[in-house]
Amino acid sequence: MQNKNMLMIPGPTPVPESVLLAMAQHPIGHRGQDFNQIISEISQNLKWLHQTKEDVLMLTASGTGAMEAAIINFLSSGDSVLIGNNGKFGERWVNVARAFGLKVDEIRAEWGEPLDPEMFKDKLMNDKSKKIKAVIVTHSETSTGVLNDLETINKYTKEHGEALIIVDAVTSLGTVNLPIDKWELDVVASGAQKGYMIPPGLGFVSVSQKAWKAYQNSNLPKFYLDLGAYKKAINNNSFPFTPPVNLIYGLQIALRIMKAEGLAQMFTRHQKLAQATRIAIKTLGLNLLATDESASYAITAVSSSKIDITNICYVMKEKFNIILAAGQDHMKGKIFRIGHLGFICERDILTTITCLETTLQLLGDTSIVSGKAVSEALKFLP
Amino acid sequence: MQNKNMLMIPGPTPVPESVLLAMAQHPIGHRGQDFNQIISEISQNLKWLHQTKEDVLMLTASGTGAMEAAIINFLSSGDSVLIGNNGKFGERWVNVARAFGLKVDEIRAEWGEPLDPEMFKDKLMNDKSKKIKAVIVTHSETSTGVLNDLETINKYTKEHGEALIIVDAVTSLGTVNLPIDKWELDVVASGAQKGYMIPPGLGFVSVSQKAWKAYQNSNLPKFYLDLGAYKKAINNNSFPFTPPVNLIYGLQIALRIMKAEGLAQMFTRHQKLAQATRIAIKTLGLNLLATDESASYAITAVSSSKIDITNICYVMKEKFNIILAAGQDHMKGKIFRIGHLGFICERDILTTITCLETTLQLLGDTSIVSGKAVSEALKFLP
Structure with a gap:
């Protein structure tokens, strides 16, 4: 569309x-x-x-x-x-x-x-x-x-x-x-x-x-x-x-x-968005490139040992019109990146997670428990 | 306004x-x-x-x-x-x-x-x-x-x-x-x-x-x-x-x-706008900085031996909301510049000339013959 x-x-x-x-x-x-x-x-x-x-x-x-x-x-x-x-x-x-x-x-x-x-x-x-x-x-x-x-x-x-x-x-x-x-x-x-x-x-x-x-x-x-x-x-x-x-x-x-909004609120918002994204990614059985200790609040990079990264980005764009960023240089095809900085609110993260969950299911991942990633994410979005 | x-x-x-x-x-x-x-x-x-x-x-x-x-x-x-x-x-x-x-x-x-x-x-x-x-x-x-x-x-x-x-x-x-x-x-x-x-x-x-x-x-x-x-x-x-x-x-x-519009038409339009502006400036008894032979089609720089340039720009802005450009460096206060390039049509030139004529009259220039500058300009705007 x-x-x-x-x-x-x-x-x-x-x-x-x-x-x-x-x-x-x-x-x-x-x-x-x-x-x-x-x-x-x-x-x-x-x-x-x-x-x-x-x-x-x-x-x-x-x-x-x-x-x-x-x-x-x-x-x-x-x-x-x-x-x-x-x-x-x-x-x-x-x-x-x-x-x-x-x-x-x-x-x-x-x-x-x-x-x-x-x-x-x-x-x-x-x-x-x-x-x-x-x-x-x-x-x-x-x-x-x-x-x-x-x-x-x-x-x-x-x-x-x-x-x-x-x-x-x-x-x-x-x-x-x-x-x-x-x-x-x-x-x-x-x-x-x-x-x-x-x-x-x-x-x-x-x-x-x-x-x-x-x-x-x-x-x-x-x-x-x-x-x-x-x-x-x-x-x-x-x-x-x-x-x-x-x-x-x-x-x-x-x-x-x-x-x-205020500086402190901006930083807290980005931190929450990052934490919610990260726990959802883990719950979906995907891998986080950065550790929790060194995670940027702005971007989450994701790899997968089960589903091809390029296919995930393709379905996210074609079916849900959500644009994710590909990996750069030698990380191309190995990671995708979710940007969650700037004019991004909790709803955007929940939307992205929900669509990512459905995308994995569409790509044949039978390990997904519907709704689990979102409910985990919500723990960080009070 | x-x-x-x-x-x-x-x-x-x-x-x-x-x-x-x-x-x-x-x-x-x-x-x-x-x-x-x-x-x-x-x-x-x-x-x-x-x-x-x-x-x-x-x-x-x-x-x-x-x-x-x-x-x-x-x-x-x-x-x-x-x-x-x-x-x-x-x-x-x-x-x-x-x-x-x-x-x-x-x-x-x-x-x-x-x-x-x-x-x-x-x-x-x-x-x-x-x-x-x-x-x-x-x-x-x-x-x-x-x-x-x-x-x-x-x-x-x-x-x-x-x-x-x-x-x-x-x-x-x-x-x-x-x-x-x-x-x-x-x-x-x-x-x-x-x-x-x-x-x-x-x-x-x-x-x-x-x-x-x-x-x-x-x-x-x-x-x-x-x-x-x-x-x-x-x-x-x-x-x-x-x-x-x-x-x-x-x-x-x-x-x-x-x-x-087409390239040839764009060039002709700018040429006409420049010519109309120039003859109007002459008719108003103001001076053109560049000669006819070396005039840019994009900008006309104007000086005056009778009315203060800064006052002209001031009245044009305050009374008519028309913004003219001041002179730069050592030409500051000695010239103003009319830009007539890009998204500018004949109406814009006639408007500018009409307001410039009135501005000179408001500033006490008794030599102005109302309407003469516009009618001269129209010779180039068929």
Whole structure:
């Protein structure tokens, strides 16, 4: 059935109708006072969402553009960086850093496993000459549904004293507590089509005072993603280059929706949705890629030893119009991923579980007890 | 009066309601077949609009991002380039090129004057050792309403034989004939919020086979704006990074509207709108910054020796809700600019002229003969 699709992928995520309708307004000039006022409101609310007093800069770019900006503004050619790589987006950090001539030392873990903070500790403690200029970590690894222990890795980075901590919070911002100022995170990158509940097209970067000092010494070439220009402009509630005006309309509304819910409530909601999803998956006899201890609240990755993953996704789409995300790279055909971040409520999880249960039955899984997965999930959705 | 604004600025330009409503649809996944089909249609139509057989690449970026991509993918650090600079956007080319360590030789003209192609000829003819790797030109200079003689500059570049020709077509694409394959233009950058009739947030770059050869030797660091990745992806009707899905919905509709009008009709319409605007401005006793011979069809820049420019813009906005663009940099307060590109019809020009006439009268200009400017304009709007 056309137009009946339900997005349960980790981005783009569903968008509230009030946001969509805001985006359907005629654009206004981005150099006028009316627009400045919108930016003024958004800037304040972005600081609230990021739990920071510093400016959060907005780029006309997808998340990868924000990640690139997070590197090229604060580092120089030949700088040594320590990058956590346990999935597609950790790998992307490595690729971006190498493209700009950084010396990359990787801390690796298998896809589905969390990064081991102690491995960061070893490298950082042994760096007596303070060669490591930045520790770069993906908080919630979208490709596997693993939440890395950023708090502990950051603690060791702080003990090192020199290195910046640069974070991909693309699927963690708004889904799990990320107190940027309290933890003194230096650079945090994120993207619109995730917890923000708006369509893709905007990247965000928060920058600490320590990072701005590093900016002064960065020699990597930049113009479009030169955050100094964005910082200067945002002080006047403006942009150095034309911003995506209609997406900004949507962001204004989405941030109001978030503020009305409250940070603590947002985090609790995502936690519950993740827990309900996970127990339902287990009850259905499917396998969770990430352990309970390292599970992201935003995404659940699922494998199966009994039913072909590709068939599950196919039936979910064709029969129920529910879109799940496939595995990426070598995980293709081995896992599917359920996105449950942003504009997702309890009903969406129950719907997904119910349809997944029926899908498995249709695919010949006789072990399923009808209704059991939903009733288990409900234990986490009081 | 709220929500009654009429945008007569050179971007964002007005957006058709069918485009706005398309953008208000729920996003779909950018890795699915439904999205691939949209991209397939858009790709074909972008080739039609660009008059090229080559792929036109789409970036989640504003026009400046597309300009940067047009430089960093085809040149190397220390390369010599010849850049035309006769306005804000010529100057931006210079700034981008310098930020990436290129050796810039500028061909300059005053703001409001066109670039002199013979000056390009001299430099190119004297470059016996073929050191000049690219000639970089702004086609329609948005800051002044000057259309540079790209055809002749390009002819001299072709006689040079080695240099690429790189073009900023941000306000010329869709407003004036720009036959990319026929003229063998190597790299042409443009942006959404102009002739495309969609809100800002997408940049476009067309790339010739000659430019792709240069891409192989380019050593400038890049990742997010690495056009090789976009080229590889567009062959599968896809993107390397998340595209702005909702803006893509709008682009699909806008390109259909353009195709229904036809290229020749689009160019004729813009020419008539420019001519009507220009004769009306003269009739009102105001001054045109660009001569008739070098006038852009997209923007008309206006100065006045009798009434303060800032007051004119103020009354136009406050009384008639018509938004004109101010001058940029040293032209601030010295000119205003009327954008008449994209989704603009004859009625919009007549409306603007009528209100401008009344504004001048309100500001005490007793030389105005009521109705004369409109009747002069009508000579070009049969």
